[in-house]
Amino acid sequence: MSPEENPSDLAPHRFQKRGFSYERAIKYFFASNAGLTIVILALIIIFLLKEGLGFFPGYQRELQVYRIAGLEFVDISRKNLTAHEQLTSVLNRAYYAEINGRCIKQMRRSQEASALFNAYTDQTGPTRDLVLNNSQAASSPNSEMLKNLKANYEQQKAKALASLTATPHLTQMERRDLIESVRSRAVNDTDDPLFVTTLAEEFTAAQHKQAEPLQALRSTIDSFSSAGSELSSLVSEMTESVIATKEKIQGADILEKDRKTLLAAASGAKDPVEREKLMTEARTSLADKPDVEGPIQLLLEHRPDCIKAHTALRDASTRIIGQLPSSLTQLEAARLLKAARHSWPFFIADLEKTPAAINAWKPDAPVPLTDSISSFLTGKDWVTGGEWQDFYGILPLAAGSLMISIVALVLAIPTGIGAAVYVNQFASPWEQSVVKPIIEFIQAIPSVVLGFIGILVFGTVLRDISLWDSLQWIPGFPLEERLNIFTAGCLLALMSIPTIFSLAEDAINNVPSAYAEASEALGASQVQTTFRVVIPAAFSGILAAVLLGFGRVIGETMVVLLVAGNRIKIPDFTAGLGTFFQPCHTLTGIIAQELGEVPMGSVHYRALFVVGILLFAVVLTINATAHRFVNKMKH
């Protein structure tokens, strides 16, 4: 309204009168609600950083104590000792794999027979115990009751006999005899059936027979195992003293912290009497600086012994590698031996470096803050709640997350994109209307339900399949662990297929139909059109779909928490493809598992928030890249 019209003459319309400010207030109300999203995002970032950033100084102090108390010094030797133990165990496993592999027939027969018998006793055990207890305990047993119990036992027995496990390596005759002997057992018979013990004896005899030619290997392994005993006793001796020092330092740290709290309270107190009281309390609680010099000097006196033990171990190891056979006949044994031989030179090289490291170690070297950051990002151990020393290294968790994502994406990308191409390009309208809702409905399944299926059904089914004789050529079969990277990967693939499917289908759908029409007009077949024209045009959209699927897989918690096996260890990559059948732990899983149990404000608690920050950053980067691809497609 312009001033020339002389507004004072016109009565203002009631909308105008009521409100410029009223309208504006409504607008600002809505704007503030929209701004809430920014506030939430900011709060997430601020609080993650607030809890997380305190981790690095705290961890720095822990590493400092680790050094001052001499734990680091002991760990130099302990690391080699652990490597020695692992090598010994690999050699032992190779030895037994060789023997058992050579008498595999006897082993299977014995195992199957005892499995059958054990399944039977598991089922009938409780009712049988009832019969036994009641016929012994009371001098004049209630005959009515005893009769009932016996009938119950017979019933249970019949049920158990009807559902016995399969025994593919026993002959029909043997199986029948075994079942017959089980059936005719007396109630109070506690011995194993004769056939089971015979088979076990046969197996032991076969083992002994096969062990004869391997005696040289056995004695080599034994001598290697005993070569580490000197170092072992030295390490355990030093361990005790350094742990005592560490406890002293930690105790002093806690007292110091309390004193600071008291001082802060004193300066805040208004009442002068109370302030004086708090000040005196603070002064009296001033901790004595713990004596670390003495124990460290004592520890350093062990240096020559340590070096001597290491040299001895090195000499023994160099000698023993020459005595090991070049290969073994059984597949698994040969693989283990090869792994041991492969890591042997590294072990010796480590041993050679150790004396220099022992001499160069100084208890008073500073621990800069960067050390705590780098040992978090590149640390190979996530050890918490132990007596020795807590380490917060992210690598085992990141490796687990990555391996699971690889399995999930390898399965989900071809399936998801293939299904999208089929549904969009080849399927009849009727097929489309059936398949699309079903696949999209998978998205609505809560992740905890998938995890439940994984833990109760899929893991067991997979392990049973892995026991099939015809599949033994697959590395990692038979499965050692029911819950592993592969199980988790399969379920996450199922979770990410709908994401990849619907986004890829959208991308293909958004390709202008003129492209396909032009291609068909030139005489291309439908398959040619799809793969040469439509998919290249939709490529960046499909890539975005894959990235968003990846973001979903990395950030998923419940499935991996339930199904990944939760072993905090970098997977053993020497197993080749069998690596995918090992259990692992993940970035998301560790937060869900440990946050509820740690004391608030502790270094461990803060470490979990740093993992959260890392996860946040990774997922946001993936999503941002994906959205860049989507925008590229739009233009």
Next chain:
Amino acid sequence: MFNPENLIRKGLPKGHFKDLVVRFVLAGLTYVVVLIAALLFAKIIMDGAPVLFKAKAPFVDFEFLTAKNETLHVFDDAQGNRHQLPASRYNDYLAKYEGAPIFNEQTYSYSGGGIAGPIVGTALLTIGSMVLALFFGVAAAIYLSEYAKQSPFIHAIRLAILNLAGIPSIVFGLFGFSVFVLAVPVITPTPSDRSLLTIPLHINHYVMSFQGWNSSLMAGCATLACMILPVIITASEESLRAVPQGFRDASLAMGATRWQTIRKCVLPFSLPGILTSSLLAITRVAGETAPIMFTAAVAAKDDLPWQGLKSPFDILSSQVQALPYHIYTLAARIPSSEYTRRAQYGSVFVFLLLVASLSVGSMILRAKLRSKLKW
């Protein structure tokens, strides 16, 4: 008969076989997914349906839905009969047959009784978080679609929505734990030790203390609402934009203000769309476990949320059981055996039934809406 096609193509076109193979492989991939999904549902229905449904009238085992969750006791009596009783009935049994011998007793946590507690808890969490998320989300969407023009503020909001939508649920759990459980302000006469900041209010010693709401229904609802907010905003904005511009123009031309236009001419037409898509958001809220693990959920609770409270508002500050967390507990914390199957598969079946009916409902509603609202 003359067929011009014959002039061009004789027999099968070149590469026909290859085409068939490619189609076959792609169809195979598609149907493998469908088959796996079908197997999964079949397994859950086969094992879960017998828990909930019975052969006799009234066909539904209401006890499983309405009884509290308890520890299951399995034992034999002197006659060799096997009993499976939840803790309360087990105590009744002991009182009734005092002195009668009991053999082979085993207990299974969380496996007896029904799942009333988890169902009610999930319902409360869902309702609470949806109320919050719909209020703030729809308001934000109104701003974005009705008021906003290109500006750095709008750009920042869109970026924030995009980023919020991508954050993993466990990070929302961390966020909810550090903000709603440990840091938000409460008004109380006795601030806790861990309070970040206390502001005296000078009314009866009451202070505003930034000490958080503890693990409670409130904290869980707030966390879930934050998580679902971007979904609600995006869906609501879409349905607001679907209302034709002409409606607004006509209303404004009649002299109505913006707010009147929104209230009378835009919201009523977009409300069905908003509600339909929020049904889908409900399935997500009801199904999430990670955000409520540390903010609201508890594995075992004797009372239903409204029992044993001093004032009705205490329900907000009490912990609740939740169906997804209950399933997690049943799957991870207790050894599986034939006696726990009823609780395990029954809970999963009920949960899946709930989620499935919500999402099928939203699909049907959306289809109806599309055919009805055509401008």
